[in-house]
Amino acid sequence: MNARLTTILLRSPVLVTMVLFMLVPMGLAVVYSFMTNGAYGGVRMPFTALAYRQLLFQEDFDGNLVFSTGYLAILWRSVLLAALTVVASLAIGLPLAWYMACSAPAKRARLLLLITLPFWINTLIRTYCWVLILRDEGLLNGGLRYFGLAGGHFLYNDVAILLGMIYTYLPFMVLPIYAVLERVNGDVIEASHDLYADRWNTFRRIVWPLAMPGAIAGSLLVFAPALGSFLAPDLLGGGRRLMIGSLIQLQFTSSRNWPFGAALATVVSVAILAVLFVVVRKSFNKVAAR
Amino acid sequence: MSSKPFDWKATPGLRTLSWVVYLFLYAPLLVIIVYSFNAGRQATLWEGFSLDWYAKVFHNRDIGIALSNSLIVAVASMILSTMLAVTAALGLRHARAGGGGQITLGLILMPLVVPEVVVAVATLVFFSGIGLKLGLGNLIIAHTVFCVPFAYLPIQARLTDMGSAVEDAARDLYSNEWQVFRRVTLPLLLPAILSGAMLAFASSLDDFLISMLLADAGQTTLPVYIYGMLRLGVSPEINAVSTLLLASSVVIVLVALRMQGMTKRRS
Numbered sequence: 001m002n003a004r005l006t007t008i009l010l011r012s013p014v015l016v017t018m019v020l021f022m023l024v025p026m027g028l029a030v031v032y033s034f035m036t037n038g039a040y041g042g043v044r045m046p047f048t049a050l051a052y053r054q055l056l057f058q059e060d061f062d063g064n065l066v067f068s069t070g071y072l073a074i075l076w077r078s079v080l081l082a083a084l085t086v087v088a089s090l091a092i093g094l095p096l097a098w099y100m101a102c103s104a105p106a107k108r109a110r111l112l113l114l115i116t117l118p119f120w121i122n123t124l125i126r127t128y129c130w131v132l133i134l135r136d137e138g139l140l141n142g143g144l145r146y147f148g149l150a151g152g153h154f155l156y157n158d159v160a161i162l163l164g165m166i167y168t169y170l171p172f173m174v175l176p177i178y179a180v181l182e183r184v185n186g187d188v189i190e191a192s193h194d195l196y197a198d199r200w201n202t203f204r205r206i207v208w209p210l211a212m213p214g215a216i217a218g219s220l221l222v223f224a225p226a227l228g229s230f231l232a233p234d235l236l237g238g239g240r241r242l243m244i245g246s247l248i249q250l251q252f253t254s255s256r257n258w259p260f261g262a263a264l265a266t267v268v269s270v271a272i273l274a275v276l277f278v279v280v281r282k283s284f285n286k287v288a289a290r
Numbered sequence: 291m292s293s294k295p296f297d298w299k300a301t302p303g304l305r306t307l308s309w310v311v312y313l314f315l316y317a318p319l320l321v322i323i324v325y326s327f328n329a330g331r332q333a334t335l336w337e338g339f340s341l342d343w344y345a346k347v348f349h350n351r352d353i354g355i356a357l358s359n360s361l362i363v364a365v366a367s368m369i370l371s372t373m374l375a376v377t378a379a380l381g382l383r384h385a386r387a388g389g390g391g392q393i394t395l396g397l398i399l400m401p402l403v404v405p406e407v408v409v410a411v412a413t414l415v416f417f418s419g420i421g422l423k424l425g426l427g428n429l430i431i432a433h434t435v436f437c438v439p440f441a442y443l444p445i446q447a448r449l450t451d452m453g454s455a456v457e458d459a460a461r462d463l464y465s466n467e468w469q470v471f472r473r474v475t476l477p478l479l480l481p482a483i484l485s486g487a488m489l490a491f492a493s494s495l496d497d498f499l500i501s502m503l504l505a506d507a508g509q510t511t512l513p514v515y516i517y518g519m520l521r522l523g524v525s526p527e528i529n530a531v532s533t534l535l536l537a538s539s540v541v542i543v544l545v546a547l548r549m550q551g552m553t554k555r556r557s
Binding site for chain 2: 006007008009010011012013014015017018019021022023024025026028029032092095096098099100102109111113114115116117118120121122123124125126128129130131132133135137139167170199220221224225227228229230231235245248249252253258261262265268269272276
């Protein structure tokens with residue numbers, strides 16, 4: 001058998017699977033977003049853009065369209081919380097990755113394992129941990145009372161959601177940064193010191209630029225799932241602080257408005273693709289400029 | 291001292307900060323484990339050590355059904371996604387940047403970037419659109435798709451590390467392509483394949499959202515069942531079943547990483 005044919009034969013099963021069960025469904029979801037809501041879930045004809053209109057306008061009692069910010073506010077909060085998650089994980093993850101990269105090889109392997117492990121533990125359980133800690137009768141309040149301090153309500157707010165998301169997605173940030181920093185040659189840093197750079201300047205002009213590709217990859221890997229996250233807003237936000245992920249899920253379950261849910265899913269996907277596109281192009285330009 | 295005036299490896303505070311982060315990662319998990327052994331009814335009020343909640347979990351028939359569903363789906367999608375990943379990794383082995391291989395690779399890695407909720411609703415829409423009703427089969431298909439990248443990455447890494455010298459040597463000794471694969475490539479790749487398979491298994495076990503949206507009554511997986519229990523309030527029984535799930539993920543992943551380590555040491 002010739003090599004070219006073998007290559008095609010080997011690639012085709014995964015190609016067919018991913019196209020059929022990933023790309024086509026996402027395309028179909030876009031089609032659904034332009035259809036009409038069925039009475040018991042599902043969709044009907046005709047094609048309309050009603051679902052997208054619902055995102056921006058609401059009908060009042062007289063049937064007039066009124067601009068409404070309700071859903072936009074949820075979208076905005078989702079983007080904001082996802083962005084904050086990225087910033088916080090970067091702030092925590094970069095020093096940690098640097099520390100790992102600077103450790104002796106044997107210790108490095110152990111530190112790496114310790115970062116990787118939580119990533120594989122069930123996300124539902126990892127989110128639920130924080131319910132036990134933050135809820136009114138939880139560990140945090142118990143601890144505060146033990147020390148004679150007044151407790152408070154820590155669950156069901158944006159800070160709790162943010163905490164849960166950082167906790168869930170931190171490994172996604174640390175691993176790519178570590179992967180690039182691990183390969184950094186220590187001589188470069190000593191050279192920078194020899195040229196009288198202090199720690200801050202060495203970081204700013206040597207370490208940070210070298211860590212950049214990892215930080216970009218990590219930011220994407222954190223931002224995308226954080227934007228669509230469901231468990232943290234649901235369990236730690238108590239379903240009262242909706243994010244777009246939980247809003248989408250609601251449309252397919254209790255609200256039974258599939259076109260609107262599909263429209264929201266389309267908006268999220270487009271947003272992520274746009275970010276991906278911009279970031280990838282930007283980093284590509286940077287590489288090209290060098 | 292004078293030999294190393296500037297120890298860039300020891301930035302002050304970095305070590306402390308890192309251990310605080312590790313504490314942040316592990317302390318909450320410890321909370322669940324500790325409270326799963328709590329004697330009292332209250333999930334977070336310590337009343338002494340007991341294994342009662344574990345006994346309750348083992349006698350709960352619904353948990354047993356959910357667990358067996360989870361295992362069936364995880365094993366099936368592990369086998370399917372690993373087969374796809376092995377063929378894909380071999381097919382993409384000599385892919386050049388910018389070629390058609392890049393598109394295939396992008397598709398394989400797509401589930402890592404697309405949020406789970408989008409994958410879940412798209413799959414739901416697709417299955418209901420074509421009227422596919424295979425019971426657990428639907429879940430197996432959906433899980434297979436997002437498990438592929440987890441199975442693929444370790445295999446691809448191993449293929450890259452391996453180079454092709456040994457295989458070329460086998461060819462020089464008059465092996466045909468099938469013999470090269472059967473006697474050289476596959477044995478060298480096996481630890482990575484097993485590692486990828488286990489990571490795929492762990493990913494399937496981790497999934498919640500896709501299973502929740504796709505599974506009909508009677509096809510509930512363990513995370514979906516736990517989520518349902520949470521709706522009824524926090525209880526030590528949840529802590530016990532969570533601890534069991536947590537422990538099994540840790541065991542699976544430790545074994546998987548062990549195998550990956552083995553491939554590194556051998557080369």
